[in-house]
Amino acid sequence: MNDFLRQVVLSQEQIRQRVSELAREILSLYGDTRLILISILKGSVIFMSDLVRQLPPSTEFYFLQLSSYRDATVPQGKPDFYALPVPDLRGQHVLLVEDILDTGQSLEYAQRHFLEMKPASLRICVLLAKEGYESSPMPKPDFLGFVIPREFVVGYGLDYQERYRGLPEIGIPADL
Ligand code: XMP
Ligand code: MG
Numbered sequence: 001m002n003d004f005l006r007q008v009v010l011s012q013e014q015i016r017q018r019v020s021e022l023a024r025e026i027l028s029l030y031g032d033t034r035l036i037l038i039s040i041l042k043g044s045v046i047f048m049s050d051l052v053r054q055l056p057p058s059t060e061f062y063f064l065q066l067s068s069y070r071d072a073t074v075p076q077g078k079p080d081f082y083a084l085p086v087p088d089l090r091g092q093h094v095l096l097v098e099d100i101l102d103t104g105q106s107l108e109y110a111q112r113h114f115l116e117m118k119p120a121s122l123r124i125c126v127l128l129a130k131e132g133y134e135s136s137p138m139p140k141p142d143f144l145g146f147v148i149p150r151e152f153v154v155g156y157g158l159d160y161q162e163r164y165r166g167l168p169e170i171g172i173p174a175d176l
Contacts, residue, residue, distance in 0.1 A: 002167070003174065004154075004167065004173060005155070005167070005169070005171035005172060005173060006171070006173065006174040006176075007171050008170070008171040009148055009149070009151070009153055009169075009170050009171050009172065010146060010148070010156075010169060010170040010171075012168040012169050014146075015127075015145075015156055015168075015170065018145045019047065019050045019054070019127075019145065022051065023051055023055055024054075025143055026051070026055060026095070026125065026143060027054075027055060027056070032056060032058070033093055034058060034092060034093065035055065035056075035058075035093050035094075035095060036060045036061070036062065036086075036089065036092050036093065036094045036095070037051070037052060037055075037059060037060065037061040037062070037094075037095050037097050038061070038063065038086065038094060038095070038097065038114065039061055039063050039064075039097045040063075040064050040065075040066050040096065040097065040098045040099070040110060041063050041064065041065040041066070042065070042157070043098070043099030043100065043157045043158050043159070043165075044097045044098050044099040044157060045157055046156050046157035047097065047099060047127045047145075047156065047157055048097045051097065060087075062084065062087070063084045064081075064082070064083060064110055064113075065080075065081070065082040065084065066079045066080065066081055066082075066106050066109065066110060067079060078105075079105065079106050079109055081109065083113065086117075089114060089117040089118070089119045090117060090118045091118070091119070091120050092119050092120060093119065093120050093121045093123075094119040094121065094122045094123070095122075095123050095124070095125055095143075096110055096111065096114070096122065096123070096124045098110075098124065098125070098127075099126070099127055099128065099156075099158055100126065100128040100129070100130070100153075101128070101130065101141060102129075102133065103133075103136050104133065104136045104137075104138025104139055104140075105138060107124055107138065108138045111124070111139050123142040123143070124140070124141045124142050125142065125144075126143070126144050127144075127145040127146070128146050128147075128148050128153070128170070129141065129144055129147050129148070130148060130150045131147055131148065131150050132150060148170075151172050152173070153171060153173075154170070154171065154172075155167035155168070155169050155170040156168065156169065156170050160173050160175075160176060
């Protein structure tokens with residue numbers, strides 16, 4: 001525990017183990033097929049970095065910037081969307097990598113954007129989903145790390161007002 005967290009939800013070791021399992025699940029589905037990861041900035045960067053280092057060296061990664069929370073702890077309407085350069089995705093296998101799924105609005109937005117590029121497949125890998133996410137009509141993850149309580153969490157890429165992204169564990173911030 002550190003002074004910044006009121007409660008640890010997932011320890012560094014729990015995250016490490018689960019990310020390795022997810023990498024194995026991804027590998028068993030795609031094998032050596034060319035795989036393109038698209039990491040949704042900024043929250044999924046650390047997750048994607050740990051994941052890609054356990055996937056075949058041919059795995060490519062690109063980014064999309066989406067922000068629905070700005071500096072708040074509840075979504076602030078339609079996400080801000082910045083498309084960053086990606087290769088031609090037509091006929092390619094694409095995996096969206098996201099930090100956390102709540103209503104699914106962000107992923108639905110990203111999914112619609114990339115489906116227009118006619119990939120051979122477009123799947124979703126999410127580290128965390130908030131309890132009750134299944135009741136939303138939005139996209140469901142193909143790969144999911146953990147279901148967590150409906151609390152605002154930080155660490156391992158997730159921020160509160162841009163802080164705490166570098167914490168190795170995930171938890172509830174003390175200053176919230
Ligand atoms: P939706 O509702 O679009 O929300 O599925 C997912 C996006 O909201 C952000 N989010 C969080 N960020 N701690 C955070 O730091 C949280 O507990 C949290 N819940 C949702 C996240 O950026 C994700 O892309
Ligand atoms: Mg995010």
